[in-house]
Amino acid sequence: MTPITHVEGRRLALSNLDTILYPATGFTKGEVLHYYASMAPVLLPQLRDRPLSFLRYPDGAEGETFFAKNVPPGTPDWVRVATVPRSARDTTSARQVVVDDLPSLMWAANLVTEFHTPQWRAEDPGEADRLVLDLDPGAPAGIAECCEVALLLRERLAADGLTAWVKTSGSKGLHLLVPLTGAPSRAVTAYAKELALAATREAPELVVHRMAKRLRAGKVFVDFSQNSASKTTATPYTLRARPHPTVSAPLTWEEVATRGEGPLPGLRIEASEALARVERHGDLLAPLSDGRAAAPLPGS
Numbered sequence: 001m002t003p004i005t006h007v008e009g010r011r012l013a014l015s016n017l018d019t020i021l022y023p024a025t026g027f028t029k030g031e032v033l034h035y036y037a038s039m040a041p042v043l044l045p046q047l048r049d050r051p052l053s054f055l056r057y058p059d060g061a062e063g064e065t066f067f068a069k070n071v072p073p074g075t076p077d078w079v080r081v082a083t084v085p086r087s088a089r090d091t092t093s094a095r096q097v098v099v100d101d102l103p104s105l106m107w108a109a110n111l112v113t114e115f116h117t118p119q120w121r122a123e124d125p126g127e128a129d130r131l132v133l134d135l136d137p138g139a140p141a142g143i144a145e146c147c148e149v150a151l152l153l154r155e156r157l158a159a160d161g162l163t164a165w166v167k168t169s170g171s172k173g174l175h176l177l178v179p180l181t182g183a184p185s186r187a188v189t190a191y192a193k194e195l196a197l198a199a200t201r202e203a204p205e206l207v208v209h210r211m212a213k214r215l216r217a218g219k220v221f222v223d224f225s226q227n228s229a230s231k232t233t234a235t236p237y238t239l240r241a242r243p244h245p246t247v248s249a250p251l252t253w254e255e256v257a258t259r260g261e262g263p264l265p266g267l268r269i270e271a272s273e274a275l276a277r278v279e280r281h282g283d284l285l286a287p288l289s290d291g292r293a294a295a296p297l298p299g300s
Contacts, residue, residue, distance in 0.1 A: 010078060010103035014110050021060045021112060024243040027271070029112065032239060035271045036109040040102050042278055043237040045289040047105070049121040051084050051096035053232045055114035057241040065241050071095050072111065079104045082122035086230075098122055114240055116232035120185060126229040128188045130288060131162075131178040131297075133195065134169065134223035134233065138208075138216030143267050144259040146174045149207055149220040151256060152199055160298045165285055166256055168267055170240035170248035173220070174256070175233060179288050183297035185229035191297055192224035236285050239271060247274040250284035 005012050017030035036043065054068045071081055080098040099105050099115075108115070119128040133153060135146045150166055153176055157164045164176045180188065196209035199222055208219045226233045234240065234248040249269040260267045269277065277284075287293040 007103040007106050008101065010076070010107075012103065012106055012110065014106070019060070021057070022243065022245045023060065023062055025245060025270075027245045031271070032112065032245070033106065033109055035239065035245075035275065036105055037102070038275055039237050039278065040105055042283040042285070043115075043235070044099070044101070044105060045283070046236045046285065047099040047115060047117060048289075049098060049100070049123065050117040050235075051082050051122050052099055052108065053096070053116040054108070054111065055116060055241065056111060057114070058112045061241045061243060061245075069094060069096055071097055076107060079107060084122060084125045096122075115235040115238040117235045118229065118232050119188065119227055120229060124182075126185045127182050128185045128227060128229075129180050129182055129294065131180060131188050131192055132226050132233050133176040133192060134173065134226055135176070136169075136173045136216075136221045136223060138213070138219055138221060141206075141218050141220055142172070142260075143174075144261070145206060145220050146172075147256045147259045147267075149199065149203070149222065150174050150176060151253075152203060152207075153195060153222070154253070156195055156198060161295050162298070163287075163293045163295065165250065165288060166253065167236055167248055167250045167285070168246075168269055170234060170238065170246045170269075171242060174251075174267075175248070177236075177285070177288055179291070179294040181294045181296050183300050185227060187297060187300060189224060189227040191299070192227045196222040196224045236288075237274065244268075245271040247271055249274045249277065252281075252284065 019029045057065045081095050082098045083093045086094045119130045137146050154164045162178050164178050167175050199207045200209045208215050208221050238248050240246050247269050
């Protein structure tokens with residue numbers, strides 16, 4: 001029998017709680033749900049008002065994954081749904097879930113999914129309120145090289161009056177996040193591309209701005225394309241479908257400066273450590289959501 005629970009007055013059926021989703025560690029679906037319930041105070045501000053894309057892994061992190069943007073069948077009528085353009089080129093409408101509250105979060109978490117969101121909000125599609133740079137190392141480069149590039153980009157952003165926050169990708173690299181007062185996604189993408197090009201010119205032995213794998217060995221790919229209105233990025237605090245229950249978790253710049261050789265080896269953060277860090281530090285990404293640090297895009 002599927003357990004029934006009530007979350008803030010909403011009735012939820014939470015299924016298969018003993019299923020092991022991360023075989024390498026024995027981390028179960030019940031533990032996944034506990035993680036999201038505990039992380040809700042810091043995760044919900046990152047999800048709120050943003051159309052949600054699902055990277056689902058219902059058979060576990062080692063099973064099949066699939067990406068979905070459309071509203072899943074059986075979505076409760078109390079879950080918010082937004083109508084947004086499919087893309088900049090396709091002006092037809094799509095309907096996507098927006099997770100604004102704890103019941104919606106727990107319903108979505110029960111689907112067993114990573115959370116991915118765009119850099120814009122549902123009420124203003126294509127008007128970005130943040131910039132993202134995804135740093136992806138090509139072997140034998142790793143987290144140390146990502147840290148070098150992150151520090152370089154932080155300086156360039158600061159010179160343009162922008163403040164960057166940093167988080168792990170939950171996989172191999174890092175994400176830089178910059179709050180903006182609002183700018184068209186096309187303009188943000190163009191600016192982010194210029195940053196990637198400038199970093200490539202400054203450190204050609206370390207940085208590449210083109211996606212071709214043949215160019216990326218031993219370098220860090222600065223992916224600026226996730227600023228496109230049609231693209232999404234792993235939401236801060238989401239679990240990832242990796243062998244271990246790693247989290248796309250915020251870091252301090254002091255931790256980045258250790259190049260992964262300090263008290264947090266490899267800058268890899270799993271669910272239990274992510275929860276402990278929130279207990280110790282609070283929400284390191286709060287300024288991304290409350291507008292305190294937002295600045296205009298240079299040239300806008």
